[in-house]
Amino acid sequence: MNADIPSFREASGRLLPLIEKSLTDAVAFPGIPETTLIRAMRYALLLPGKRLRPLLVLLACEACGGFSAKALPAACAVEMVHAFSLIHDDLPCMDDDDLRRGKPTNHTVFGEAQALLAGDALLALAFRTLAEHLPQGIASSCVHELAQASLAMAGGQSLDMEGFGDNPPRGEIEGMERKKTGALITAALEMGGIVAEASQEHLAALREYGWRIGLAFQIMDDLLDVEGSQEDTGKRVGKDAEKGKRTLPAIIGVERSRKRAEQLIEEACSALEIFQSGSTMLLSLANFIEVP
Amino acid sequence: MNADIPSFREASGRLLPLIEKSLTDAVAFPGIPETTLIRAMRYALLLPGKRLRPLLVLLACEACGGFSAKALPAACAVEMVHAFSLIHDDLPCMDDDDLRRGKPTNHTVFGEAQALLAGDALLALAFRTLAEHLPQGIASSCVHELAQASLAMAGGQSLDMEGFGDNPPRGEIEGMERKKTGALITAALEMGGIVAEASQEHLAALREYGWRIGLAFQIMDDLLDVEGSQEDTGKRVGKDAEKGKRTLPAIIGVERSRKRAEQLIEEACSALEIFQSGSTMLLSLANFIEVP
Numbered sequence: 001m002n003a004d005i006p007s008f009r010e011a012s013g014r015l016l017p018l019i020e021k022s023l024t025d026a027v028a029f030p031g032i033p034e035t036t037l038i039r040a041m042r043y044a045l046l047l048p049g050k051r052l053r054p055l056l057v058l059l060a061c062e063a064c065g066g067f068s069a070k071a072l073p074a075a076c077a078v079e080m081v082h083a084f085s086l087i088h089d090d091l092p093c094m095d096d097d098d099l100r101r102g103k104p105t106n107h108t109v110f111g112e113a114q115a116l117l118a119g120d121a122l123l124a125l126a127f128r129t130l131a132e133h134l135p136q137g138i139a140s141s142c143v144h145e146l147a148q149a150s151l152a153m154a155g156g157q158s159l160d161m162e163g164f165g166d167n168p169p170r171g172e173i174e175g176m177e178r179k180k181t182g183a184l185i186t187a188a189l190e191m192g193g194i195v196a197e198a199s200q201e202h203l204a205a206l207r208e209y210g211w212r213i214g215l216a217f218q219i220m221d222d223l224l225d226v227e228g229s230q231e232d233t234g235k236r237v238g239k240d241a242e243k244g245k246r247t248l249p250a251i252i253g254v255e256r257s258r259k260r261a262e263q264l265i266e267e268a269c270s271a272l273e274i275f276q277s278g279s280t281m282l283l284s285l286a287n288f289i290e291v292p
Numbered sequence: 293m294n295a296d297i298p299s300f301r302e303a304s305g306r307l308l309p310l311i312e313k314s315l316t317d318a319v320a321f322p323g324i325p326e327t328t329l330i331r332a333m334r335y336a337l338l339l340p341g342k343r344l345r346p347l348l349v350l351l352a353c354e355a356c357g358g359f360s361a362k363a364l365p366a367a368c369a370v371e372m373v374h375a376f377s378l379i380h381d382d383l384p385c386m387d388d389d390d391l392r393r394g395k396p397t398n399h400t401v402f403g404e405a406q407a408l409l410a411g412d413a414l415l416a417l418a419f420r421t422l423a424e425h426l427p428q429g430i431a432s433s434c435v436h437e438l439a440q441a442s443l444a445m446a447g448g449q450s451l452d453m454e455g456f457g458d459n460p461p462r463g464e465i466e467g468m469e470r471k472k473t474g475a476l477i478t479a480a481l482e483m484g485g486i487v488a489e490a491s492q493e494h495l496a497a498l499r500e501y502g503w504r505i506g507l508a509f510q511i512m513d514d515l516l517d518v519e520g521s522q523e524d525t526g527k528r529v530g531k532d533a534e535k536g537k538r539t540l541p542a543i544i545g546v547e548r549s550r551k552r553a554e555q556l557i558e559e560a561c562s563a564l565e566i567f568q569s570g571s572t573m574l575l576s577l578a579n580f581i582e583v584p
Contacts, residue, residue, distance in 0.1 A: 093404035112385035113453045117446045117449055119412075120446045121446040121447070124443045128436060131433070136428050136432040139428075139435070140431045141423070143419050143422070143423040143431070143432070147416045147419040150416035151416045151417060154329060154410075154416065155329055162328060
């Protein structure tokens with residue numbers, strides 16, 4: 001990697017405090033009585049995390065020449081949708097996980113009913129945040145992107161829960177994972193572009209980049225479940241194999257999966273070529289994906 | 293009731309076919325492969341029902357001088373949020389109901405995981421529908437109303453699940469029910485007004501009318517659970533008492549609840565006085581609430 005490229009760590013050092021403050025403010029609800037629901041929403045949204053998706057919103061906005069502070073409402077909305085999906089995915093009727101980022105999952109702390117409702121409320125809050133804090137035309141476009149991504153995520157999770165036959169083709173698994181993980185990452189990038197009033201050409205490039213790094217991240221996550229430890233990942237490992245989940249490493253093996261992730265990252269970076277400058281952080285981010 | 297007032301039944305006879313067609317189209321997803329998730333969403337949204345909330349959107353739009361066909365996307369979005377809330381409320385970790393409108397509930401047919409996801413997907417689809425089919429400024433305002441109502445519904449359901457002390461004041465129960473039922477009914481009316489580009493004064497009147505008929509409907513529903521039969525209501529009756537739920541009839545008794553509902557309906561109708569004409573259907577609707 002070129003040493004001149006400002007590192008993703010530097011960008012995140014600059015942007016993460018803004019994101020954390022906006023997220024904290026978004027679930028402060030001043031003047032509203034504290035309830036279990038609010039505590040469950042706050043627990044989910046403020047659980048320490050990498051904030052990858054909100055960072056992508058801000059970096060895409062900057063790559064398209066926009067002022068990243070204007071994209072903070074979109075960044076928060078994307079993280080709310082992410083938090084909603086994690087709560088629901090962890091529920092007993094879904095993946096039944098008791099650890100998330102090294103902490104007890106939402107339903108373990110607040111019970112199933114409150115966790116389910118906290119997920120619903122975070123999804124609603126995401127859309128309210130867009131409508132409340134963005135100019136109307138931009139808000140409407142961002143609502144469309146985020147709603148479309150939320151629909152795709154439900155579709156991907158639905159396919160994953162149903163399972164696959166014995167030897168599903170790679171494309172079928174990738175299609176499911178593009179929905180489950182890729183759709184929100186792509187929407188994050190596009191929403192950053194929309195706030196910056198980017199051209200159709202730039203939005204298309206962000207989409208091409210988005211689904212590829214989304215899929216690369218998913219493969220990395222699946223490889224960690226095979227090869228990582230609970231201390232590294234903050235959640236139980238080996239669960240996919242235990243449940244017979246059809247991940248890419250399970251279908252095509254660890255070595256070919258690693259190669260596929262590297263290929264996707266390379267293609268993702270190529271998609272950014274039209275940006276000339278300004279997309280260096282996104283390039284750096286792609287290279288930041290540490291394929292294990 | 294004045295015999296000159298066109299009956300709510302006539303209005304619904306005219307508008308219901310438009311609503312049913314729009315709802316059917318909204319979950320047709322042409323060109324997209326049929327999945328369990330799509331079947332579960334369609335089952336929930338197209339379950340025969342009174343379509344009270346979409347009718348309120350269209351009637352409020354007409355009351356404010358708007359063309360009701362333009363409000364169909366908002367009407368569909370409101371019904372999607374209603375369908376989402378019914379699926380989640382019926383889940384085993386919530387009210388654990390197996391019958392809804394005389395049919396097996398969503399999770400009984402499709403399993404808990406798919407039902408949960410179908411609810412999530414309908415909530416997302418509601419916002420996509422607004423962003424896709426309404427002019428941007430109107431879409432953004434409607435998204436704000438609908439998101440706010442969805443948040444309130446989760447808040448109301450959360451309070452309901454937590455339960456109340458032994459002798460909660462009437463206001464506490466009414467506050468919870470204004471969130472659980474009143475918020476979406478009020479949002480439906482406001483969204484109809486927003487599509488018609490109504491004045492702030494008219495929107496305020498719709499809100500005053502809305503929460504009152506919402507609460508009146510809820511009391512009626514609770515009275516039916518006490519006094520109705522499964523054949524009348526299409527769901528199991530007597531469940532509230534069985535679960536020790538703190539409904540208004542349980543707190544202040546059947547007779548006082550009936551009087552409270554009548555008072556609310558009267559006040560709701562008074563709130564419509566500023567409309568001069570055009571709100572006759574809404575008046576008729578309020579009188580259509582048959583207090584048992």
